[in-house]
Structures are given as structure tokens and as C-alpha cells.
Amino acid sequence: MTPTENVAPRILVIEDEPHMLRNLTTILRIEGFEPIPADNGIRGVELARSRTPDLILCDRMMPGMDGFSVLAELRITASTAAIPFIFLTARGERDDFRAGMTHGADDYLTKPVKVDELIAAVRTRLARKREAAALDAGATHRPASPSELVRLGISEREADVLYWLIEGKGNADIAAILGIAPSTVKKHLEHIFEKLGVENRTAAIMTALQAPR
Amino acid sequence: MTPTENVAPRILVIEDEPHMLRNLTTILRIEGFEPIPADNGIRGVELARSRTPDLILCDRMMPGMDGFSVLAELRITASTAAIPFIFLTARGERDDFRAGMTHGADDYLTKPVKVDELIAAVRTRLARKREAAALDAGATHRPASPSELVRLGISEREADVLYWLIEGKGNADIAAILGIAPSTVKKHLEHIFEKLGVENRTAAIMTALQAPR
DNA sequence: GCCTGCCTACGGCAAAGGTCGGATCGGGTC
DNA sequence: GACCCGATCCGACCTTTGCCGTAGGCAGGC
Structure with missing residues (x-):
């Protein structure tokens, strides 16, 4: 398989x-x-x-x-x-x-x-x-750092967003953490969804967790 | 710990x-x-x-x-x-x-x-x-069936909802799958969030995945 | 009987999520 | 330089989610 x-x-x-x-x-x-x-x-x-x-x-x-x-x-x-x-x-x-x-x-x-x-x-x-x-x-794996997520074929900034997404944060929280506008976070998520081939944040989390290490 | x-x-x-x-x-x-x-x-x-x-x-x-x-x-x-x-x-x-x-x-x-x-x-x-x-x-574990989630202290029906939530489905999808009204799905989620002590669906997913087996 | 917990369902409303258009910047190519 | 492309950023707009109140039916325990 x-x-x-x-x-x-x-x-x-x-x-x-x-x-x-x-x-x-x-x-x-x-x-x-x-x-x-x-x-x-x-x-x-x-x-x-x-x-x-x-x-x-x-x-x-x-x-x-x-x-x-x-x-x-x-x-x-x-x-x-x-x-x-x-x-x-x-x-x-x-x-x-x-x-x-x-x-x-x-x-x-x-x-x-x-x-x-x-x-x-x-x-x-x-x-x-x-x-x-x-x-x-x-078995799935919760990433220890954003850099661990780059292997999914996303950019570093997108990895940052995805990392905090997995931590259960909302878009506003992520925006505050990264020091950018919430709308920017949304844009990143838009790209992440496209690259991972998913429709929403929950599906994005699961594909990120299940991806081979 | x-x-x-x-x-x-x-x-x-x-x-x-x-x-x-x-x-x-x-x-x-x-x-x-x-x-x-x-x-x-x-x-x-x-x-x-x-x-x-x-x-x-x-x-x-x-x-x-x-x-x-x-x-x-x-x-x-x-x-x-x-x-x-x-x-x-x-x-x-x-x-x-x-x-x-x-x-x-x-x-x-x-x-x-x-x-x-x-x-x-x-x-x-x-x-x-x-x-x-x-x-x-x-390490986290993706449940193979809804019944696996009951151990979190939620009811069976709530486990069904949580299961499909983890599968990345939206509320409307879950309602269709379970054959209930979308508003009912929301109500179940409301209870699930309370029981798991989380704020939103992404956090619910992570606590469900990380809970000891 | 009564009470409690669970499942079901509805409507409304504020907040968050998701989609679109538009913009800048830097690196690489022709 | 002109050009393209990807990464990053922002605001406006519509959809979904989350949170309240309300409420009927149904099973099990006191």
C-alpha cells in the first residue's frame, strides 16, 4: 500500500x-x-x-x-x-x-x-x-513545530498558520500570534486548502496529521 | 504527570x-x-x-x-x-x-x-x-469507529457526530449522513464542546485524537 | 408518579470561517 | 528592462459555525 x-x-x-x-x-x-x-x-x-x-x-x-x-x-x-x-x-x-x-x-x-x-x-x-x-x-502525529509541516508542500508562512490551526486556534488568534491581519490568515488558509486538496480546516488538520513523517 | x-x-x-x-x-x-x-x-x-x-x-x-x-x-x-x-x-x-x-x-x-x-x-x-x-x-489516534469515542464521556449519538467531525465533514454533511436536522447536529456539538471543555471544532478534534486510548 | 438524562427539532443572532478581488515584494527568466 | 510567478499581505462580502432559548418524546432511576 x-x-x-x-x-x-x-x-x-x-x-x-x-x-x-x-x-x-x-x-x-x-x-x-x-x-x-x-x-x-x-x-x-x-x-x-x-x-x-x-x-x-x-x-x-x-x-x-x-x-x-x-x-x-x-x-x-x-x-x-x-x-x-x-x-x-x-x-x-x-x-x-x-x-x-x-x-x-x-x-x-x-x-x-x-x-x-x-x-x-x-x-x-x-x-x-x-x-x-x-x-x-x-496513528497520527501532532507536529512539534511549524517547520515540520513544510514537507506537505506548503510555504513556511503557511506552515506557521497550519501549525496554530492544529493547536486549535481560531483565525483571530492565529493573526494575533503571527502579528498579521486576520484576513491574511484566511488567505493563507485558502492556499493551504488548495495545496492539501481539502475543503475546510478540519479536513486540513487530519491530512496534516496523517501525512507520512 | x-x-x-x-x-x-x-x-x-x-x-x-x-x-x-x-x-x-x-x-x-x-x-x-x-x-x-x-x-x-x-x-x-x-x-x-x-x-x-x-x-x-x-x-x-x-x-x-x-x-x-x-x-x-x-x-x-x-x-x-x-x-x-x-x-x-x-x-x-x-x-x-x-x-x-x-x-x-x-x-x-x-x-x-x-x-x-x-x-x-x-x-x-x-x-x-x-x-x-x-x-x-x-502521537495521536484516529478513531476507527464512533464507538471508540464514547470513552471521552460523551453519549453514543454525540460520538457519531464527533466521528464525522473528525472525518472533516461540515455540519450540513453530518446532518445528512446521520439523517437528522442540521440544528440537531449543532446541539450535539454544543454538548460535545462542553463535555470536552473546548471552544471550537478544531480543538475538539485534537482532544479526541490525543485522549489516552 | 416524578425527575433526570438523552435525542430530537426549530429560530434567531453574533461571531467566526471561507471566497473573492486586489496589492506589494523578491527572485528568476527571457 | 520586461516579464512571470510564488509568497505575502489586506479589505469586502457571503456562508458557516457557535450559542442562546425553547420544547416534545422517551428511557431509566428514585
Whole structure:
């Protein structure tokens, strides 16, 4: 239904050992995923923020920034906090495993990892995430700022108006807030309605809330 | 902020061995959780549906319905699909662990389980879940049917009106859809506004969408 | 029985919403 | 420069909404 259903899930792979990193990316690509390689923790965090992958595979022991730090770092940023995170490590002791899970990882794979184990783990976590998203079939999102609304194909000023409209303000209130005449607000709304293809303010609100983020 | 923040998280414990079940519930209660005991899989699924716990601890090997079946059963129902699910089992082999995780469990504890391990695992999964919910600070929900809106404290007919209001209809449209006079629609809206404590239709929409489900 | 809450309906009026015409400004193109 | 186009702004006008009062029918609780 959505245009995104056929795109390959993007998997960020954070692994300092070059050979291992190549292997992982190759396997993932063959299995139909789009791997994003990162050869250290810092780079991994950067890529997680800039590319917002669908899942993260991360080595636990790395020079510089280790796996725990990467995980902790990603959890504090809203945009990356919900991404499934799988540890990949040579340490297979029970205590290591528990430490990984307790830090908030979603799975813990021990090297040497079998290909089908890896793929199954990735598929399961992706499915679990999608499942949670699918539960929100009627999910909508209240924008945190006007700029978030520009993606609807409206100008910045129009986004300002739409933002306050969603906050439940009347035209007079919006005019006062933005420091313009009420008639101007109406004109902006006129354009907004046209661009969104709706007839009135209530319909405009719903299309704005339901638009893909 | 919410009134629910101080209530003890409800933990459903599914375990066939009576001694073990008592131990677990005792530990959980001491740690400030509200345990819900179930001594077999079938009963566990029932309780999961009727009590909607915040987390589920489930033994893997049980007579009758085993842990995998319980998990699979819970995943198909929308209301229980997102509940964190932790396996608790005597089988600590690597393959068993992987099987559990691949089936979609969120963690896998092996007996004998240390108390602090158990508590840490439970706390982590609860935190992870809450985190995901908190991310949706701006999350709203578009109702699938008018009856979904009755929880706002409005009558059924008022819910009908509010439903179509959210669909972006004008008063005249709503009157036509419901087969009543436009003036009646206005009267219903009047009551709705009062009950929701809002001033206009746009604000009514937002409070309806943002109300806790 | 009586009272209360809900659903229905009408008319009127002020306020807000929505549509139109018209205007300026800046950036880009020919 | 002349031109077009989009964004922004404003005022005038008609339509819709919101808010009052009023009121009959109907179900359920005291």
C-alpha cells in the first residue's frame, strides 16, 4: 500500500574488524537488505543519526567507543532511540549476554554467527518493530513545530498558520500570534486548502496529521 | 504527570511449577511489581487478554500449551502483541536461546535465574517499552469507529457526530449522513464542546485524537 | 408518579470561517 | 528592462459555525 513497502530495510553495521564488516555487508546485501557500513563507534553514531537505519548491528568490543557507549548514545536521541539494536560479539558467556540485554539491546548474537541465525535475528526484530508500527494503523502525529509541516508542500508562512490551526486556534488568534491581519490568515488558509486538496480546516488538520513523517 | 505513573507495573507470570511460580511472584511483589500468576499456558493467554499486563514472564517448557505457542497466540491479538515477552527456561543452550529470540521473545532468562538478573531484565524491557511510548509524545489516534469515542464521556449519538467531525465533514454533511436536522447536529456539538471543555471544532478534534486510548 | 438524562427539532443572532478581488515584494527568466 | 510567478499581505462580502432559548418524546432511576 505504501510506497515504502518494497524498499530494502537499511541495516547499519558497526564493526571495527574490516574482514568481518565486509562479510556482514555482503551477506546482508545478498539477503535483500541495504547495509550501511561503519568501521568504528563514532562513525556508527553519526550514520545512525544521519541515515536513520531500520536496524543496527553493532560489535560490542571496539577500540575507542565500544558497543555499550554506542547504544547508550543512540538511546538518548529521540530519532534513534526506537531503532532495534542487535549486539554482535565474540564474548558468549552468560554474564556478557545478560549485560548486553540489560543495557537495552534487543538481541545478542555471538560470533561465530551462522548466516541463517543472523538473518533470522534481523528479520525477527524488523518484524517486531513493524508489528508495533502496524498496531498504530490510525496513528497520527501532532507536529512539534511549524517547520515540520513544510514537507506537505506548503510555504513556511503557511506552515506557521497550519501549525496554530492544529493547536486549535481560531483565525483571530492565529493573526494575533503571527502579528498579521486576520484576513491574511484566511488567505493563507485558502492556499493551504488548495495545496492539501481539502475543503475546510478540519479536513486540513487530519491530512496534516496523517501525512507520512 | 499522568495518574498512572505511580501504579505498579503488572507482570504476568506463566509457570507450571508451583514452587517456582510462588518464588517469582514473591520476588516481583517485593520489588514493587504487581504479579499475576498463571499455572499453565491456556490460563496465561486468557489472563494476558483480560488483564493486559505490562510485561509477560513465561516458562518455555510446559505441559499442554508451551511457551512458543503462548507467544505465537499473543502476537496475533492486537491488544497483546506489543507486550514485552521474556522467556524463562531451564534450557540454556545457545540454540535454545536463539530459537526463543527468533520466535519473537524480547529476552531469554535461563534458570537458575538470579534475582537481580530477573529484576534487571524486567526493568530494562519495561523501560524500553516506555521509551517507545514516550517517543510518541505527539502521537495521536484516529478513531476507527464512533464507538471508540464514547470513552471521552460523551453519549453514543454525540460520538457519531464527533466521528464525522473528525472525518472533516461540515455540519450540513453530518446532518445528512446521520439523517437528522442540521440544528440537531449543532446541539450535539454544543454538548460535545462542553463535555470536552473546548471552544471550537478544531480543538475538539485534537482532544479526541490525543485522549489516552 | 416524578425527575433526570438523552435525542430530537426549530429560530434567531453574533461571531467566526471561507471566497473573492486586489496589492506589494523578491527572485528568476527571457 | 520586461516579464512571470510564488509568497505575502489586506479589505469586502457571503456562508458557516457557535450559542442562546425553547420544547416534545422517551428511557431509566428514585
